Amino acid sequence: MSVAGVDRVAVVGTGTIGASWAAHYLAHGLDVTATDPAPGAEDRLRADVAAHWPVLERLGLSERASQDRLSFTADPSDAVADADFVQENGPERENVKHDLYAALDAAARPDVVLASSSSGLLPTAIARGCPHHPERLVIGHPFNPPHLIPLVEVVPGERTSAETVDRAMDFYAAVGKRPIRLRQELPGHVANRLQAALWQEAFSLVERGVASVSDVDIAISQGPGLRWAVLGPFLNLHLSGGHGGIAHMLEHLGPPMEEWWRDLGQVTLTPELVQELAAGVDEELAGTDVAELIARRDVVLDALLAAKDETGLA
Ligand SMILES: NC(=O)c1ccc[n+]([C@@H]2O[C@H](COP(=O)([O-])OP(=O)(O)OC[C@H]3O[C@@H](n4cnc5c(N)ncnc54)[C@H](O)[C@@H]3O)[C@@H](O)[C@H]2O)c1
Numbered sequence: 001m002s003v004a005g006v007d008r009v010a011v012v013g014t015g016t017i018g019a020s021w022a023a024h025y026l027a028h029g030l031d032v033t034a035t036d037p038a039p040g041a042e043d044r045l046r047a048d049v050a051a052h053w054p055v056l057e058r059l060g061l062s063e064r065a066s067q068d069r070l071s072f073t074a075d076p077s078d079a080v081a082d083a084d085f086v087q088e089n090g091p092e093r094e095n096v097k098h099d100l101y102a103a104l105d106a107a108a109r110p111d112v113v114l115a116s117s118s119s120g121l122l123p124t125a126i127a128r129g130c131p132h133h134p135e136r137l138v139i140g141h142p143f144n145p146p147h148l149i150p151l152v153e154v155v156p157g158e159r160t161s162a163e164t165v166d167r168a169m170d171f172y173a174a175v176g177k178r179p180i181r182l183r184q185e186l187p188g189h190v191a192n193r194l195q196a197a198l199w200q201e202a203f204s205l206v207e208r209g210v211a212s213v214s215d216v217d218i219a220i221s222q223g224p225g226l227r228w229a230v231l232g233p234f235l236n237l238h239l240s241g242g243h244g245g246i247a248h249m250l251e252h253l254g255p256p257m258e259e260w261w262r263d264l265g266q267v268t269l270t271p272e273l274v275q276e277l278a279a280g281v282d283e284e285l286a287g288t289d290v291a292e293l294i295a296r297r298d299v300v301l302d303a304l305l306a307a308k309d310e311t312g313l314a
Contacts, residue, residue, distance in 0.1 A: 013091070017089040034079065076103050105134075127160070137157065154168050156182075203267045204266070214283065214284035237249050
């Protein structure tokens with residue numbers, strides 16, 4: 001059974017993101033060949049996939065889904081040799097990606113899409129590591145954890161072919177993702193730039209002593225963050241404008257918002273600020289077990305995704 005022409009996916013690099021992608025593809029009934037040079041990587045990957053499996057079962061496995069469809073090799077060339085789609089999740093360093101892509105580009109069939117999970121590198125820069133077929137390299141940037149969060153940003157570089165972008169969009173949609181196609185490459189793509197804008201102001205508010213770390217977290221998670229998980233910034237603004245919608249809202253709130261923009265903080269991550277933020281997080285956690293917090297977060301994400309699905313807001 002192939003999904004958008006793909007039977008076997010190669011997952012290259014099996015850290016946080018690679019392990020989650022591997023679980024997601026297995027849950028959709030695909031064969032997965034994984035590779036990672038770190039000692040003990042195979043055992044860690046199998047344990048991570050097993051840990052993700054219960055939530056994937058709750059979400060609904062494909063008929064052919066099985067953890068037994070996972071195979072592992074330490075050699076990246078072997079991993080991609082018979083793959084129909086490659087999802088690369090190696091370290092976020094351009095020189096490491098270049099060395100890696102030299103091997104992937106030489107070993108994968110020329111028609112196979114090489115998709116990088118890179119959070120912010122430019123596809124044109126990564127493609128410099130692909131001397132043979134740079135036209136099949138594209139960014140396929142997921143959000144952590146990719147087996148739960150639907151968004152994938154598909155970003156073409158200067159040499160990426162339109163066909164590669166179409167095939168990546170079709171494949172991600174076929175495995176239940178919500179891909180968006182960027183029209184231009186930029187460091188950090190779109191979603192991480194939006195997050196960076198928010199984080200910059202969050203850090204600045206703490207640095208300026210306006211609010212504590214935990215109060216900034218509450219300001220988002222118990223405030224606008226609840227709406228942003230349902231609808232994006234533009235539709236939220238439109239709904240806040242009542243009958244006049246976004247046009248009325250911007251007429252009325254636009255001028256003060258422009259003043260706030262001019263007052264937003266510019267932050268430098270000094271060691272003192274990093275220490276203050278880390279101490280604030282420790283205080284907020286008050287000894288909470290982080291693994292348990294991740295598990296509780298995933299339960300809420302799971303329920304939220306189900307509710308969005310049921311209400312047609314997915
Ligand atoms: N962590 C996130 O929230 C997140 C979200 C989206 C995208 N990403 C992107 O995904 C990629 C991986 O990030 P991560 O957080 O999983 O990092 P990670 O450090 O958890 O995993 C990286 C893995 O790559 C392996 N590796 C090292 N050299 C390699 C090589 N030559 N070939 C194959 N594998 C190699 C490492 O052993 C490690 O297991 C990065 O490009 C990152 O920007 C991360």
